[in-house]
Amino acid sequence: MKIAITGATGQLGSIVIEKLLLQTEANNIVALVRNPANATHLTAQNIEVREFDYDRPETLVPALSGIDKLLLISANEVGRRTPQHKAVIDAAKVAGVPYLAYTSLLRADTSPLGLAQEHRETEKLIQDSGLRYTFLRNNWYSENYLAGVAHTIEIGTLFGAAQDGRISSASRIDYAEAAAKVLTSTGHDNQTYELAGSQSFSLSELATLIGQAASKTINYQNLSAEEYTQGLTQAGLPAGLVEVIVDADIQTIQGAMYSDSQDLEQLIGRKTTNIQDAIKAAL
Numbered sequence: 509m510k511i512a513i514t515g516a517t518g519q520l521g522s523i524v525i526e527k528l529l530l531q532t533e534a535n536n537i538v539a540l541v542r543n544p545a546n547a548t549h550l551t552a553q554n555i556e557v558r559e560f561d562y563d564r565p566e567t568l569v570p571a572l573s574g575i576d577k578l579l580l581i582s583a584n585e586v587g588r589r590t591p592q593h594k595a596v597i598d599a600a601k602v603a604g605v606p607y608l609a610y611t612s613l614l615r616a617d618t619s620p621l622g623l624a625q626e627h628r629e630t631e632k633l634i635q636d637s638g639l640r641y642t643f644l645r646n647n648w649y650s651e652n653y654l655a656g657v658a659h660t661i662e663i664g665t666l667f668g669a670a671q672d673g674r675i676s677s678a679s680r681i682d683y684a685e686a687a688a689k690v691l692t693s694t695g696h697d698n699q700t701y702e703l704a705g706s707q708s709f710s711l712s713e714l715a716t717l718i719g720q721a722a723s724k725t726i727n728y729q730n731l732s733a734e735e736y737t738q739g740l741t742q743a744g745l746p747a748g749l750v751e752v753i754v755d756a757d758i759q760t761i762q763g764a765m766y767s768d769s770q771d772l773e774q775l776i777g778r779k780t781t782n783i784q785d786a787i788k789a790a791l
């Protein structure tokens with residue numbers, strides 16, 4: 509049984525491989541990477557590394573030779589992802605890969621998030637391909653909310669535009685463990701899992717929890733979409749990323765980041781990492 513992972517040198521892919529190693533032998537795992545020079549740590553663990561660049565079609569079909577299960581971790585260049593994913597799906601068909609799991613987005617079919625469009629398109633391509641599939645519809649990573657935690661503590665204020673919208677995020681480690689479980693067990697063909705945290709929080713509660721962890725009062729300040737856009741832009745974030753972050757908060761108000769699905773905790777057999785532990789890890 510050969511299980512191949514795209515984006516194997518990325519943040520999620522790296523943890524998927526760690527989790528797979530707990531379930532199967534290293535020689536069952538194939539790491540598909542854009543740049544093999546960045547994957548020597550995987551070779552050292554007896555994991556086969558194959559070059560695989562979505563933008564270089566000639567690398568795709570050969571790298572998928574003999575693969576029984578493929579995990580397509582969604583690419584990270586927003587706006588270019590549908591053709592990149594299509595290239596992988598087409599190559600999987602040509603190479604005779606029978607099964608593909610794809611890291612999608614929570615409720616991708618109905619989500620109002622701007623990011624959902626490419627996931628919808630990719631899910632359709634996969635369904636139309638005739639391959640057996642599993643959609644791992646990941647909600648937001650908790651890490652997204654904690655990337656600037658040191659700065660938040662320094663200034664005593666958490667900024668956002670999500671009002672009191674609730675967020676059922678989970679940590680990369682939770683989503684990675686679910687992916688590894690799906691890849692190493694049966695019964696997941698043509699299933700769609702809505703993967704979200706066991707608990708939810710608002711940004712105001714997050715500010716309080718960060719304050720508790722740092723022994724300091726942290727206030728949440730809610731901004732309008734325009735004010736938040738301006739603030740993030742002035743902080744030096746690229747326009748595309750600012751758009752994604754502000755859109756996520758605005759859609760959070762309407763419930764786009766909330767889910768009471770238990771698919772994730774059922775797959776991993778435990779509650780997801782709670783936000784307090786994610787804060788501690790970030791600190």
Ligand SMILES: NC(=O)c1ccc[n+]([C@@H]2O[C@H](COP(=O)([O-])OP(=O)(O)OC[C@H]3O[C@@H](n4cnc5c(N)ncnc54)[C@H](OP(=O)(O)O)[C@@H]3O)[C@@H](O)[C@H]2O)c1
Binds near residue numbers: 541542561584611649
């Ligand atoms: N749910 C969420 O909150 C959330 C947040 C952010 C992103 N995402 C999505 O989830 C994915 C995984 O998250 P992550 O944190 O692991 O992101 P990441 O660390 O940026 O990993 C993305 C991976 O995609 C690979 N990649 C990008 N372009 C490629 C190409 N042309 N050919 C082959 N590989 C390519 C990268 O290769 P290199 O290692 O060579 O760079 C990297 O390994 C992201 O790509 C994005 O689609 C979800």
